[in-house]
Amino acid sequence: QVQLVESGGGLVQAGGSLRLSCAASGRTFSMYGMGWFRQAPGKEREFVSAISRRGGNTYYADSVKGRFTISRDNAKNTVYLQMNSLKPEDTAVYYCAANWVAGPTGPYNYWGQGTQVTVSS
Secondary structure, three states, rough: OOOOEEEEEOOOOEEEEEEEEEEOOOOOOOOEEEEEEOOOOOOOOOOEEOOOOOOEEEEEEEOOOOOEEEEEEEOEEEEEEEEEEOOOOOEEEEEEEEEEEOOOOEEEEOOOOOEEEEEEO
């Protein structure tokens, strides 16, 4: 069992930046591909970004490519999402996910509780 705890969400103006963190419990963090998803009000959850077990491969949704950067620190059991040039349409609850089953866009076995990101115009 893996527990994931996200942090770093908040309210930011358009054009600003936030860095999300996701801390994982357990000793198997480095064995898992990790991902970030988001869900805006009234919309389905969507893939944002993912990173392979050792960080050698990263993946991004077209909507965030060039603005967001995913990274991980296996020594700290933590994955990050650096979000720059934020737009109001980035407003959503952001979820961390661990251990993709079929590929970086999911499905995933473990999920965090989410952290709210609100971008004001």
